[in-house]
Amino acid sequence: MTEIKSELNSELSTELSSITISTSSSAEVAADVRFADFGLSDDILRALSDQGYVHPTPIQAAAIPVVLEGRDVMGAAQTGTGKTAGFSLPIIQLLLAHANASASPARHPVRALILTPTRELADQVAENVKAYCKHTPLRSLVVFGGVDIAPQTAALRAGVEIVIATPGRLLDHVQQKTINLSQVQILVMDEADRMLDMGFLPDLQRIINLLPKARQSLMFSATFSQEIKKLAATFLRNPLTIEVARSNATAENVTQILYQVQEEEKRDAVSFIIRERNLKQVIVFSNTKIGTSRLAVHLVKTGVKAAAIHGDKTQQERMAALESFKRGEIEVLVATDVAARGLDIAELPCVINFDLPYNAEDYVHRIGRTGRAGATGDAISLFTEKDERLLADIEKLIKQKIVRLHLAGFVATKLEPHGLREPRSSGARSSSSGSAEVKNDRRVAPRSYASTPKIDPWFLQPYQPTASTLPVAEKPSVTSSSGKPAKRAALLGGFSKS
DNA sequence: AAAAAAT
Known part of the structure; x- marks a missing residue:
């Protein structure tokens, strides 16, 4: 005691x-x-x-x-x-x-x-x-x-x-x-x-x-x-x-996991983890506002009830996203570090770091979103080869090594036999080296980014589940979650102790 | 490097 x-x-x-x-x-x-x-x-x-x-x-x-x-x-x-x-x-x-x-x-x-x-x-x-x-x-x-x-x-x-x-x-x-x-x-x-x-x-x-x-x-x-x-x-x-507890300590009841992936695999890896673990309440942290919005759009496209929250959203949008997440209408909140600290969302079972934070202390805050109020939680981080330094900083701060695991099942399905990093749906992409492909990916984004950073081109429509966007595997859980709103509202909307 | 915060 x-x-x-x-x-x-x-x-x-x-x-x-x-x-x-x-x-x-x-x-x-x-x-x-x-x-x-x-x-x-x-x-x-x-x-x-x-x-x-x-x-x-x-x-x-x-x-x-x-x-x-x-x-x-x-x-x-x-x-x-x-x-x-x-x-x-x-x-x-x-x-x-x-x-x-x-x-x-x-x-x-x-x-x-x-x-x-x-x-x-x-x-x-x-x-x-x-x-x-x-x-x-x-x-x-x-x-x-x-x-x-x-x-x-x-x-x-x-x-x-x-x-x-x-x-x-x-x-x-x-x-x-x-x-x-x-x-x-x-x-x-x-x-x-x-x-x-x-x-x-x-x-x-x-x-x-x-x-x-x-x-x-x-x-x-x-x-x-x-x-x-x-x-x-x-x-x-x-x-x-x-x-x-100890200064700069991470909660003891949070299980920390690292998955090494390629940069261009990260989006699919997040989708995979969400589906594999059947996550119904998860915050995914991204380092950039644009990355946050893009990831949310990607998740919505793959049938995940997701919304983005970051500082370029209007205050109304920020509050709406947070509220619908607390009510359970949104299952995945994709966030910048605006949400890293203080937000009291009860019983969050998992957080995912889409990017490792630049600031090691933010890691502590992000994973502090889970395992709260005595509950256990998982903190899953994706990292790529170039993140080694960030990772070293984090491990130094929290004074522990984080276990590195393979994202079982994911690599096999996403890597093509010849080692190409991205699954291709069509042959439209020009044949080029791996890094050029990444550039190609970026070109998909509207050019208005750089010139009008305040306008978020990825503004999300409220999620409307349709037969086509709903993966077969998700159907049972979605059905079962429809019986839960009252309970979830009681859990999440309840009075905060923090 | 990036995000947040007054307009």
Whole structure:
């Protein structure tokens, strides 16, 4: 079960400086601890019991009392550990407890600010916060770009205590003077490592400069690089470090698999794996927006219910894709790293890396999409000869070798007897070397790519299964899945612990 | 190298 070790600070201080939580499963609940033990208000407990939550996860059990004390926290926790509740529950409690502490001119000044790197993550954290606040008078608002700013401005004018935001739109509101951050008592930087990767440091700096110096700050990061430690030293005051599992560790309940294939085999390999394993809920990661869209189109053509999600899609398309995936209407979500972190999709049994990520840390985040909340999962990665360096970086980061397997059955069916790499349906292709064939493949794409990168030529129509697109082997499972939507909706659309 | 994020 959960073991909490505490280390004492340096010789002069007996103050706790770090808590390390070692547990077989980071999301496993502590059966001997209850949310009711933390002195949270009845309104919060009622919201929790509405969702059927009684016992905290280890990071929640460690973080809630510390945040309630008012201490700064550096949390090294992966997604799926219940970290969102770990910070939002005590924040709500603190705001409730000190309701009349500051006599400010504004009736409802922003008192807690939660920053996230992506819009989807902001939306998701906001949904959780809103649910936890359900029975309290506290109001929360999510603020991000890509959507109409007017409703956000109106809500801010009416007054909200808790703002969940991505940095860009938040600064937009600051410039327009539609938000006042001078009363913020608690700051949360969620997925801080991601925010650094994305070059948010200057924005972060500008936002923090607008906050009161006397405030509580919490920072969460799945990985714990030197840069993150530096950021913590800059923005946190005597923080308590709460570490769940080993830094940069991959979930123990995720089985990692590598398949070496040729570059031009990758699309078919993904189709093959999806069909072979009869996957009904899988995220496939690609490194590029265009590659993501292309792969989704390919999968749809082969009868797989797939949709793409990436940063060049409109916010509506992004949300629609995510929603239909959560509802089970879409079985394969093909994504860039926009979806690598934070998204809480319950019970995802498998993720596939169509490309190995350029950034080794992203590997950890991507495969963290599976094996969540104590469940087991598979992380399957395709790699080609030229990916050896990326692979070495990843294995160095996670401090383990990933087992390399042959994609049994696939090579035999896809490789032609004479060693040609691509199956040919017609003789239309000119006879040329292997690399020229790849170029030929690329020429199939509309030329508008380079000139109009913002317009996605591969915009997907909603999937309509037809007798012709549905492979015979898929039919039974599709039929059986039609009986499942209610159950799946309960699983995926349910309340998030993260 | 690429993606993300304000317009």
